[in-house]
Amino acid sequence: MYRLTLEYSNGVARGIFDFLRENPIFIAVWILAAFGAGYLIYRLITWVPAASGSGIPQVKGNVMLGHKISGIPILIVRFICGIIGALFGLSVGREGPSVHIGAATAEPIAEKVSDDELEKRMMLTSGAAAGLSAAFSAPISAMLFALEEIHHSFSEYVLIAGLASAVVADIIASFIFGMKPVLDFVAVPDIDLNIYLWLIPCGILAGGLGWLMNRSYMSMRALFSKIPGWLALTIALLIALPVGLFIPEALGGGEEAVEIAERAEVGLLFMITMLAVKIVFSCTSFGSGVPGGIFMPILAIGALGGASIGMIMTEFGMPSAYVCNCAVMCMAGTLASSLRTPVTAVMLITEMTGSLIHLLPLAICVLIAYAASGRLKTRPIYRLLLTDIMEKDQSLQENAGPTMSQLIEEERQAA
Structure with a gap:
């Protein structure tokens, strides 16, 4: 839904600028709207500071360092601010917020179904991989991203969790919402x-x-x-x-x-x-x-x-x-x-x-x-x-749980 909404909003932004080009008298209205939108985004990310920026660094902190994640507020702010940014044509991508939205969606589910901290972190990883898979329609890359970028190591836990969620997300995005790969290349010639x-x-x-x-x-x-x-x-x-x-x-x-x-x-x-x-x-x-x-x-x-x-x-x-x-x-x-x-x-x-x-x-x-x-x-x-x-928010580390490496080591010792 996030991807579809932003694609539509980007199309609206292009139409707005076409209109302004033909009717420059309305540029003053657009500028006033920009001031209002800037203040609204500021108030929203002041309410949920973790929702600003990309989202992928925040997920890395949640998964690897035990930083807390505010699931529902992040979903609300990401959707609203993403739509506003797209309507104004800002040069930002959807993949980081999609990863963050995926992890934020997984957080309340993880809290309901498991008391094991390692399982909760793996569910966050699954949500993140699903978000990237839906954003690009590239499930294998989403799984590899979870391994290479979020965890920086190979883990059978991450491999299974990331691949399963990424494939399911791609199936839903493709067959239910009719999404296709973001970049549909024309025939790229073979290189001699x-x-x-x-x-x-x-x-x-x-x-x-x-x-x-x-x-x-x-x-x-x-x-x-x-x-x-x-x-x-x-x-x-x-x-x-x-x-x-x-x-x-x-x-x-x-x-x-x-x-x-x-x-x-x-x-x-x-x-x-x-x-x-x-x-x-x-x-x-x-x-x-x-x-x-x-x-x-x-x-x-x-x-x-x-x-x-x-x-x-x-x-x-x-x-x-x-x-x-x-x-x-x-x-x-x-x-x-x-x-x-x-x-x-x-x-x-x-x-x-x-x-x-x-x-x-x-x-x-x-x-x-x-x-x-x-x-x-x-x-x-x-x-x-x-x-x-x-560095800007010292409370993140003060309120953090055990790191992922500590949890995996505890799991291996228990096994």
């Missing part, structure tokens, strides 16, 4: 072996973009933290106005931007402009503290960067048919370098392309990007965000 050398600059660029996004996101959060919360949120909403009027393709999480990058039917200058606008717009949107994710914007920025360097490489001999491949490979590399989750990145794009023939070049590009971002000393973005949250 003599083209593999072109993956090197794609991987290096992806590693650099991942590093840039992490630095930019954290710097913008630090900048916005110095001004009142309602003003930061209002500024983020107001920045959407020029974007929506002049480059509406940059609105929303980034699905349209990925499609533009994949088809590569625009000029290089417009592609680079889109890339720059998307980076700035994504950082201001998320940095303000608005409830929304960064997963999809990072994918979009990677795709735009890949298409841009692909267009440049065609001037040096690369066949133009492979620009689409550059967009896809760089998208996976940027995600892997930002999140530091290479396996999830490879599998996510593999599920979205619907073909295994791109697995080898995807893996090569992702590994190059991962190595490049490592050389730049890139730290995982969700770990940075969780650390930032904990």
Whole structure:
């Protein structure tokens, strides 16, 4: 439901900006609405501070460190603020909030059906994996994300819980709600072996973009933290106005931007402009503290960067048919370098392309990007965000339960 609601709201936002472009006299009304929306979001996240931002760092804290989760209030605030942000076209994704909503939905159920703390944490993990699976229609990637990002280790408990919930969520989303994969790629050509050398600059660029996004996101959060919360949120909403009027393709999480990058039917200058606008717009949107994710914007920025360097490489001999491949490979590399989750990145794009023939070049590009971002000393973005949250709210650690590693060790000793 969350995904369907946001998709509809994004369409409404595009219509609103089309209307404002033709009737500029109503821009003043839109600005007043932005001030009201900014204050409303501020009041809601003041009521439930854990509902601000992505949601994935909060789930990591809930599962791994024993931070408490407020199930129903998080659901309410996530839905309302997600709709408001989508109606104004903010450049935030749905995947982080979907993970948080999944875990928040699982929390009251876990409290009802089990007294065992480890089982409760596994149910939170199941809910998180189900949320990501429903958001992207990619169940295998959702399970791997639970292993690689949330737990940072392989566990048979996580594997079974995450896979079962992710598959069920995908079945419900596909057969009941009629959802399809978020990014439905056109036919991506198979890469000849003599083209593999072109993956090197794609991987290096992806590693650099991942590093840039992490630095930019954290710097913008630090900048916005110095001004009142309602003003930061209002500024983020107001920045959407020029974007929506002049480059509406940059609105929303980034699905349209990925499609533009994949088809590569625009000029290089417009592609680079889109890339720059998307980076700035994504950082201001998320940095303000608005409830929304960064997963999809990072994918979009990677795709735009890949298409841009692909267009440049065609001037040096690369066949133009492979620009689409550059967009896809760089998208996976940027995600892997930002999140530091290479396996999830490879599998996510593999599920979205619907073909295994791109697995080898995807893996090569992702590994190059991962190595490049490592050389730049890139730290995982969700770990940075969780650390930032904990530094700002010391009560999280004071009221936390046992860590996941402690619970698993106790379980093994009991067995």
